[in-house]
Amino acid sequence: MSIIGSILGIVFVSRILLWRILVPEEKAVTTVPETGEPCVNEMHLGIIFVVLLLSTLISEIVGQHYYLGPIVFGLSLPDSSPLGTAVVSKLDTFVSGLLYPTFLAISGLKTDIFSVSFQLAWKTAVIVFIGVVARFVAVMVPAMQGKIPFQEAFVLGLVMNTRGITELIIYNLFLEDEKMSSQDFTLLVISSALVTAIISPLVKLLYDPSSRYATGRRMTIQNHNKDGELRMVLCVHQHNNVPTLVNILEASNASEQNPIAVIVIVLVEVVGKSAAMLLAYRPQRSLEPSSSSNNHITNAFQQYERQNEGKASVQVYTNMSHFDAMHDDIRRVAANKRANFIILPFHKQWAIDGTVGAVNQPIREMNLKLLECIPCSLGILIDRGPSNNSSSSLNSKSVYQVAVLFVGGADDTEALAYGTRMVKHQRVVVTVTRFLLLGQDNKGRKHESETIEEFRKSNSGNARFLYQEVSVTDSTGLTEYIRNMDNYDLIIVGRSHPNSPLLLGLHEWSECPELGVIADLLASPDGETTSSVLVIQQQKMTATTNKLINQQSTRNLFIHDEQYSERSSIDRLSVHSSPSVAISIDIDKIR
Known part of the structure; x- marks a missing residue:
């Protein structure tokens, strides 16, 4: 009940904020004189950031991970202009330039390669390989049934096997909650890095985006039909x-x-x-x-x-x-x-x-x-x-x-x-x-x-x-x-x-x-x-x-x-x- 109440409370508060910010009569959305583009009042942006921090505190109080509050609050905010643009522009430099690299560095420090035993590494490698093949087949078969060419379906299967920040967050959550050992965490991080390192050059080698725009004629002004459009x-x-x-x-x-x-x-x-x-x-x-x-x-x-x-x-x-x-x-x-x-x-x-x-x-x-x-x-x-x-x-x-x-x-x-x-x-x-x-x-x-x-x-x-x-x-x-x-x-x-x-x-x-x-x-x-x-x-x-x-x-x-x-x-x-x-x-x- 506390979880449901906190989610409803965050959504309810966010809706009130949105009503105050997006209603033109409140003059929260103004325009830039030089460009005529809409901009959001700085005070309302400050209120949004305060509610963002409070949502993390509420999540911890009700016994959930602090990720829950910001996720629910973020889903309540529209991602379109001007509000979404204003929020992301304010946070992008701080998050991308400081928090994101710091999170990766901390995850790297938690990765202890020398604590991994060979037997456990072998078992983990088999499980990861089976998981990669299973996802690969699960993507390729429907893609080919949808008449996507084999090469593009193959590349799509490779792309869907790449690992990123989402997987790393889940691994850190499991490690913090002691649902996995340090060895398991290390092996999963290494396997994600290896899979991504192998797949990325293969995608660049097998897929040429310019092929989608190739034409069977020269589309130039010089070769344009003088009597055509x-x-x-x-x-x-x-x-x-x-x-x-x-x-x-x-x-x-x-x-x-x-x-x-x-x-x-x-x-x-x-x-x-x-x-x-x-x-x-x-x-x-x-x-x-x-x-x-x-x-x-x-x-x-x-x-x-x-x-x-x-x-x-x-x-x-x-x-x-x-x-x-x-x-x-x-x-x-x-x-x-x-x-x-x-x-x-x-x-x-x-x-x-x-x-x-x-x-x-x-x-x-x-x-x-x-x-x-x-x-x-x-x-x-x-x-x-x-x-x-x-x-x-x-x-x-x-x-x-x-x-x-x-x-x-x-x-x-x-x-x-x-x-x-x-x-x-x-x-x-x-x-x-x-x-x-x-x-x-x-x-x-x-x-x-x-x-x-x-x-x-x-x-x-x-x-x-x-x-x-x-x-x-x-x-x-x-x-x-x-x-x-x-x-x-x-x-x-x-x-x-x-x-x-x-x-x-x-x-x-x-x-x-x-x-x-x-x-x-x-x-x-x-x-x-x-x-x-x-x-x-x-x-x-x-x-x-x-x-x-x-x-x-x-x-x-x-x-x-x-x-x-x-x-x-x-x-x-x-x-x-x-x-x-x-x-x-x-x-x-x-x-």
């Missing part, structure tokens, strides 16, 4: 990035012949939830009240869809999870929607005065994971807001200036392909700048010259497509030119480039390797550039993807992979009759 996934974390994203969408030139399907994923970190949630937004006839950051984001893209009715469609999802798991949902959405391009936020936010205002390290970790495996091309947006004191809306501007920097490689080719799509917009001017090594024979780069020439031919007659060549002697000249670029609203550049004397030594000074050396220069606060930068990485061809493409006999559509004639690129440029402008600049003479 371009599918873009936009990941938004701060509503401050929305104006620049909308401008990029407008500049992407949605039309009835070549529409754009936009999939917006609003990234909401919920540290209080253990399971990720991907919620679809239901479109409304009218705009949502702008009472939160999410509504601001949704309204902006809903307005874009209305202005481009028949040309663009928008779907909005809210991804509520840890940042450690967000990359998996983004991959899944991109694969299911057959996206051609994903735009991710940069982990640094710029203030009004041009300095770095905030750094979000979890965003950077998410971007690094996505760069390793993604089913399409990917871009990282370095958003500095509207440049040159211009309006934030492309529709209200006379000209939207876009620069494409070309050094060489597949990523730069993808950037060039996106720039040539933008130049079809009536208010967009695209300037392609190709960097050459002064005083050197650039005939070895004929392959790149042919690539650029193909794009120039496709824009023949378009005076808004400008082309210039900049000759530099070394990486110093390249760095000086790039850091002084400040006449554009958006700069597009590839992430990776082939080895070149133009980039010699720049990798050693790179602060953000995920951007590449060129974009890292543009993102540096030391430069004078105030333009937003879009860093593009073309879809990586994994072994699984190449196998699927070979099986389907898909034609290689990469322009830089096609065979070209042996005619010199200089001759081709001299006889080319396109009205687009070609300018050659010697940066050393300018200096």
Whole structure:
């Protein structure tokens, strides 16, 4: 009766607290002025922590282990935002940084290997082996009955045999209650460590997560069907990035012949939830009240869809999870929607005065994971807001200036392909700048010259497509030119480039390797550039993807992979009759 009474008392008290905290009239939940996100009153958080400690005392008084009270109290609290997020954010550093390592260290001190006899160790090993096999079979059989492939069912069986903090807590409880001896405790701890140590590398060896996102075709902007629908996934974390994203969408030139399907994923970190949630937004006839950051984001893209009715469609999802798991949902959405391009936020936010205002390290970790495996091309947006004191809306501007920097490689080719799509917009001017090594024979780069020439031919007659060549002697000249670029609203550049004397030594000074050396220069606060930068990485061809493409006999559509004639690129440029402008600049003479 005392146990039942204590449980009911803890639940009853927690419900009263929740009613006081979550009811809007009590003003316990407020909003952060900068972001509009809800936050919980500090006083109410303090009351929750006091009740948490009291619940442990009540559990001991009624003769139960002190674990009972916190478990019941925790189950009474909602794990969603804002309350769950606030509680976990306050406790996470203290628990993960101090209590958890201390608990592991104490458990290790209780483990006395020299007190174990060989006979007892042999018997325990047999019991553990039988338990592992039994759980393995119990997982694999239902999984294969559910038509899960054998290899994935095998890996699932391995994962279910891993041991963690829960088993260690149970072993410590049994040891404290003298339900097991010190030898039994030692053997169980050692067996858990050995089983986990064996299973972990096997799972990494047998299971490749990227295979789930492998496609049988190249999902890039360059290989996109010119008469088909371009599918873009936009990941938004701060509503401050929305104006620049909308401008990029407008500049992407949605039309009835070549529409754009936009999939917006609003990234909401919920540290209080253990399971990720991907919620679809239901479109409304009218705009949502702008009472939160999410509504601001949704309204902006809903307005874009209305202005481009028949040309663009928008779907909005809210991804509520840890940042450690967000990359998996983004991959899944991109694969299911057959996206051609994903735009991710940069982990640094710029203030009004041009300095770095905030750094979000979890965003950077998410971007690094996505760069390793993604089913399409990917871009990282370095958003500095509207440049040159211009309006934030492309529709209200006379000209939207876009620069494409070309050094060489597949990523730069993808950037060039996106720039040539933008130049079809009536208010967009695209300037392609190709960097050459002064005083050197650039005939070895004929392959790149042919690539650029193909794009120039496709824009023949378009005076808004400008082309210039900049000759530099070394990486110093390249760095000086790039850091002084400040006449554009958006700069597009590839992430990776082939080895070149133009980039010699720049990798050693790179602060953000995920951007590449060129974009890292543009993102540096030391430069004078105030333009937003879009860093593009073309879809990586994994072994699984190449196998699927070979099986389907898909034609290689990469322009830089096609065979070209042996005619010199200089001759081709001299006889080319396109009205687009070609300018050659010697940066050393300018200096």
